[in-house]
Amino acid sequence: METRELRYFVAVAEELHFGRAARRLGMAQPPLSRAIQQLERRLGATLLERDSHGVTLTGAGTVLLREGRAALDAVDAAEQRTRRAAAGTAGLVLVTKAGATGELLAKLLDAYAAEPGSVPVEILLCRPGEQEGLLRTGRADVALLHRPFDATSGFDTEELGTEGQLLLLPAGHPGSTRPHVLMSEIDDLADLPMPRWPRHDGTYPDGPGPEVLDATQLFQLITLGRIRAILPESVRTQLTGAIVAVPILDAPRVTTVIAWPPQSRSRPLAALIQTATRL
Amino acid sequence: METRELRYFVAVAEELHFGRAARRLGMAQPPLSRAIQQLERRLGATLLERDSHGVTLTGAGTVLLREGRAALDAVDAAEQRTRRAAAGTAGLVLVTKAGATGELLAKLLDAYAAEPGSVPVEILLCRPGEQEGLLRTGRADVALLHRPFDATSGFDTEELGTEGQLLLLPAGHPGSTRPHVLMSEIDDLADLPMPRWPRHDGTYPDGPGPEVLDATQLFQLITLGRIRAILPESVRTQLTGAIVAVPILDAPRVTTVIAWPPQSRSRPLAALIQTATRL
């Protein structure tokens, strides 16, 4: 199977429409149809059920969509990592969510920089959920992730620490005077909605509450009294007077992990990981 | 990058010889040279240093060899899993080392078969070290691996149990009357060599001791009084009277884990894993 065929199939499987997929791929529809047919013939499998207006995935098609995406990511990663290796950029690229792990990250970078033989570390800040893709496609060498929010599946990881979570309320909210709360009390205490975060594919789940993309938007909406939120304790350093944080005694603990692609233990990466685990 | 280019590069990088690589790929040498040049131009990277008699990998080339193999495995896996999904083979393929985990495997299969909605499980027995590749290339859905012997990097795993290790000696060997031994005593006790297992690439490390491919060969060589060996306790069930097993009190414990490719939690697979963890 060629990556070209895989790209074509993934496009069609995502659009469920040959015309749109062809436009997305910058080509005409007929060769795309033919390429998919050829792929199906070679695999000996029907991947798509063509109804006269529209297309649906078969079971085999669903498998190939998932596996094909992973394979394309791996090919992409090979290319990116080779490019970076050739550019002689000796540095590491560390990706983390903007706004999270501020203090831990600072400590890690300081400690690593003090190590003999350490290399420059470029920091890549991204939106929640984007880290995984950056790591899988070779744009980054290592990531700080937060279980259970971020998926660590497929990476090698080391735990760096855990923390509790806080209920964030607008200042002046009735619940904001409480010294602490329990998960079961939250719904009664604050009738504000929770924000909705995007899924991995960029769409949002249904429900009440505004859509948010990052921590800045979230803080602003809390400040405006439109939502409540539950976040790890380490956000405390970023809070202003307009937001009150109430510890949640029984919230699931959040584990910060350092994650890297399997089989990619370069010397600088290994040193960074070792430094991190010693913190 | 196309998989064709990757396959070409991997062949050349492994052979370090354009002619041999071309023969292996079933093509002539000139188009191969050209393809590699083109790949280098597109990546903007020198992958190979061409000395007049032979070829060596550059840093970027080393990266692309490692990453490219992983990417090719992923593409291969996508193809295999799609084929199997299309064939309507509802069953799971479980791979494990021939001779290992006999009892645990039997218990697992029995327990899973008793679950409602379980599917047939095909057992694939292979030589040590081969499981990883079968799992990565989609020939198998799930594997039983033994840490620290097998690499689990890149898979999701659950631990199933640990066991100690035994020193295996030919019956009648002076050390075979001992009730137990310590690691530090073994060299003095038995001057027989250890066998040499193949590395992942199929070559053998240097040193004394005969080369072995599987447990059968190993047992035969012990019986013949040519080697000693250290193996997990569960081999006991396979031993004949010609081999004596002495517990090693301080041997590193061997952990049996069930491993599966990340992001591939089909319903039957999830059920099998859950059954395994409950054992």
Add this chain to the structure above:
DNA sequence: TCGCGGCGATACCCGGCGGGTATCGTAGGC
């Protein structure tokens, strides 16, 4: 009921590229 619009499939054509053979340039080695 018929015409129209939207969809994927088919028919047919063309250019580029992947593959072949023949040959060259160069560097060891006897």
Add this chain to the structure above:
DNA sequence: GCCTACGATACCCGCCGGGTATCGCCGCGA
């Protein structure tokens, strides 16, 4: 100094991936 082994270059050809035009089918609305 010539031979040999290796990768690079030159040149050619056929196929295949891409294009345009068109068909067949179905659902829908007048």
